[in-house]
Amino acid sequence: MTGSAVLNTVAIGDIQAPHLEYGQLGPMLLVFGVAVLGVLVEALVGRGWRQFIQVPLTFAGLAGAFVWILVLGVKDKPLHVAAEGAVGVDAPTLFLQGTILVLALVSLLLIADRQNGAFTPQASALPGSDAEREGIASGTVQSELYPLMLFAVGGMMLFTAANDLLTMFVALEVMSLPLYIMCGLARRRRLLSQEAAVKYFLLGAFSSAFFLYGTALLYGYAGSVRLSDIATATGNNAGSEPLLLAGIALLSVGLLFKLGAVPFQAWKPDVYQGAPTPVTALMASCTLVAAVGATLRVFYVALENMSWDWRPMMWGVAILTMLVGAIIAITQTDLKRMLAYSSIAHAGFLLTGVIATSQAGLSGTLFYLAAYGFTTIGAFAVITMVRDAGGEAGHLSRWAGLGKRSPVVAGVFAFFLLAFAGIPLTSGFTGKFAVFKAAIDGGATPLVVVGVISSAIAAFFYLRVIVVMFFSEPAADGPAVVTTIPTAAAVALGATVTVVLGVLPQPMLDVAGQAASHLFVR
Amino acid sequence: MDLYIPIIVLGVLAFGFAGFSVVMGALSGPKRWNKAKLEAYECGIEPTPQPVGGGRFPVKYYLTAMLFIVFDIEIIFLYPWAVAFNRFAGWFGLIEMVLFIATVLVAYAYIWRRGGLEWD
Numbered sequence: 001m002t003g004s005a006v007l008n009t010v011a012i013g014d015i016q017a018p019h020l021e022y023g024q025l026g027p028m029l030l031v032f033g034v035a036v037l038g039v040l041v042e043a044l045v046g047r048g049w050r051q052f053i054q055v056p057l058t059f060a061g062l063a064g065a066f067v068w069i070l071v072l073g074v075k076d077k078p079l080h081v082a083a084e085g086a087v088g089v090d091a092p093t094l095f096l097q098g099t100i101l102v103l104a105l106v107s108l109l110l111i112a113d114r115q116n117g118a119f120t121p122q123a124s125a126l127p128g129s130d131a132e133r134e135g136i137a138s139g140t141v142q143s144e145l146y147p148l149m150l151f152a153v154g155g156m157m158l159f160t161a162a163n164d165l166l167t168m169f170v171a172l173e174v175m176s177l178p179l180y181i182m183c184g185l186a187r188r189r190r191l192l193s194q195e196a197a198v199k200y201f202l203l204g205a206f207s208s209a210f211f212l213y214g215t216a217l218l219y220g221y222a223g224s225v226r227l228s229d230i231a232t233a234t235g236n237n238a239g240s241e242p243l244l245l246a247g248i249a250l251l252s253v254g255l256l257f258k259l260g261a262v263p264f265q266a267w268k269p270d271v272y273q274g275a276p277t278p279v280t281a282l283m284a285s286c287t288l289v290a291a292v293g294a295t296l297r298v299f300y301v302a303l304e305n306m307s308w309d310w311r312p313m314m315w316g317v318a319i320l321t322m323l324v325g326a327i328i329a330i331t332q333t334d335l336k337r338m339l340a341y342s343s344i345a346h347a348g349f350l351l352t353g354v355i356a357t358s359q360a361g362l363s364g365t366l367f368y369l370a371a372y373g374f375t376t377i378g379a380f381a382v383i384t385m386v387r388d389a390g391g392e393a394g395h396l397s398r399w400a401g402l403g404k405r406s407p408v409v410a411g412v413f414a415f416f417l418l419a420f421a422g423i424p425l426t427s428g429f430t431g432k433f434a435v436f437k438a439a440i441d442g443g444a445t446p447l448v449v450v451g452v453i454s455s456a457i458a459a460f461f462y463l464r465v466i467v468v469m470f471f472s473e474p475a476a477d478g479p480a481v482v483t484t485i486p487t488a489a490a491v492a493l494g495a496t497v498t499v500v501l502g503v504l505p506q507p508m509l510d511v512a513g514q515a516a517s518h519l520f521v522r
Numbered sequence: 523m524d525l526y527i528p529i530i531v532l533g534v535l536a537f538g539f540a541g542f543s544v545v546m547g548a549l550s551g552p553k554r555w556n557k558a559k560l561e562a563y564e565c566g567i568e569p570t571p572q573p574v575g576g577g578r579f580p581v582k583y584y585l586t587a588m589l590f591i592v593f594d595i596e597i598i599f600l601y602p603w604a605v606a607f608n609r610f611a612g613w614f615g616l617i618e619m620v621l622f623i624a625t626v627l628v629a630y631a632y633i634w635r636r637g638g639l640e641w642d
Contacts, residue, residue, distance in 0.1 A: 015606060017614030039628050043635040124581070 021082040024089040027065040031154040034061030038147030050143040055112045058146040066101040069094050079521045085226055088163035090521035095366050096160040096293040103285040103373040104153045106490050110278035110381055113486040118276040120187045148178040156286055160293030165215040165225040176204050183275040188391030196274025203267045211254025217247030227302035228522035234305040258291035262320040265344045272340035281380035284343050285373035292350050299354055301520045314355050321348030322454035330461045333396045342420055345458055353435040356442035363516035364434035371427035371501045378494020379416040381487050386479050393479035401474025406481040410469045412495050417462040419498045422455050427501030585638050596626050
């Protein structure tokens with residue numbers, strides 16, 4: 001065969017246009033489109049006007065996408081595979097995407113609160129330098145935050161919907177890259193913030209490599225990156241087992257890193273503490289929802305037939321995550337850091353729902369995510385309100401006697417902490433109950449015992465904060481509580497949802513149950 | 523064997539061009555040494571002495587490199603698309619590429635308006 005003959009054999013056949021379901025992809029396309037529009041606003045609009053255009057634009061984009069998701073969810077039984085199999089638009093995905101959007105809207109209240117002053121006017125300025133003082137004096141703001149946030153939220157939505165591993169990887173990067181930047185934008189404690197951004201970036205890039213390596217190995221085993229094809233290949237028991245097991249292990253590392261499960265939790269305390277608190281609220285709620293959503297889909301769809309192989313590993317990870325998160329949190333003296341460890345423990349509780357691999361496990365996890373997200377944003381919003389001369393008063397000792405000075409704020413924070421601890425009549429109890437019950441039905445009773453023990457340990461440090469706030473004398477130069485309307489609205493929303501889902505959980509449980517009734521589309 | 527002749531010819535040409543450039547540069551170029559020429563990198567940030575606390579350093583080169591990547595990626599998509607353009611059925615290929623270029627243009631507009639293209 002000559003060279004020209006080889007070339008000729010390649011150049012035949014037309015390239016057909018892929019079939020794209022724009023209606024089902026709409027919410028994601030809308031968020032990404034508004035993000036691009038936001039970049040144009042940054043480019044073309046004068047400095048003074050940017051903030052006033054960006055905030056309503058971002059709000060409209062997120063709210064519009066949420067309404068679109070409601071329409072998609074109500075209109076028909078959503079069980080579609082869209083974009084030639086790259087994206088699955090099914091009921092659990094719509095539930096997760098809707099949760100992400102609502103939580104992002106509440107986080108936006110915190111991020112857009114200018115009086116809050118959480119963000120540096122000039123990210124490139126060194127901490128304590130003249131350039132930084134100049135930037136603060138000129139009163140400029142980095143309104144790039146809003147497009148960055150939209151890109152991150154769009155990535156999270158795609159991450160939960162991705163139906164093949166490559167789309168999932170792209171979504172992972174789209175979601176992570178803006179977050180790395182947003183972490184480094186804190187106005188106070190600049191060095192800590194920049195350190196957090198670099199750590200998050202390096203560890204995140206490292207875990208992405210694990211994810212990609214796992215994808216490559218699974219592709220080598222199954223001959224496809226589609227989750228359903230991998231499920232079929234594992235069902236047929238074709239190919240070589242070591243390739244499959246190594247692929248599952250590496251893929252799990254990438255996913256568990258984003259979840260912050262032990263032993264991949266090292267970034268979480270540093271990043272949560274260093275990042276500006278509104279960004280921490282976004283990460284602790286929306287990113288967790290996205291990470292759990294993708295983990296659910298991978299383990300429920302692609303690796304369903306392999307559950308006997310991955311279950312021991314996930315048991316170990318879940319037990320370690322619940323215990324390590326709860327035990328190390330006891331020694332923390334910084335509130336944001338303590339909440340980071342509490343978030344690690346909660347990731348462990350969520351993993352018990354993943355391990356259950358049942359309809360009840362799925363619906364329990366969905367409910368837990370929605371309930372936990374609201375409580376978390378509310379708690380971080382309260383942290384932004386308690387301030388002294390150096391910005392937020394993050395150290396636990398500074399909160400001494402807050403209950404006597406501002407009983408309402410301290411009371412609401414105590415309520416959030418009780419919800420984290422899982423006290424009845426809060427959403428935390430209902431969520432934990434739903435997940436643990438599914439785990440028991442799935443035969444994972446020892447896991448639930450560990451979960452309950454870990455909850456008891458966690459209750460100790462939540463109660464310690466309450467004791468410090470209410471039963472110790474306030475210091476003379478204690479922090480002041482600064483209330484602004486957007487932050488107060490975020491706190492009120494968080495508290496309301498935590499109460500409603502605790503007292504009247506049934507409607508939300510029904511929605512989560514319906515969303516989970518057909519599991520994931522293949 | 524016929525199959526490999528174009529590759530071998532291309533390899534010979536590439537090595538020949540590289541060798542020719544290096545030899546001709548050494549023979550014909552003027553040699554005026556100064557301090558900058560003895561640096562590890564002739565352009566960019568001076569590695570020593572480091573200012574106290576790391577100091578501020580210009581990010582011009584970094585911006586240029588970032589900008590290069592934006593257009594580099596664009597070319598990577600454009601080139602195979604242009605080669606296979608006659609094989610696209612309908613308008614889909616054209617519309618998608620216009621959308622892609624428009625998105626890249628947004629990034630370009632941002633860099634341009636924010637002064638990323640000004641050297642000083």
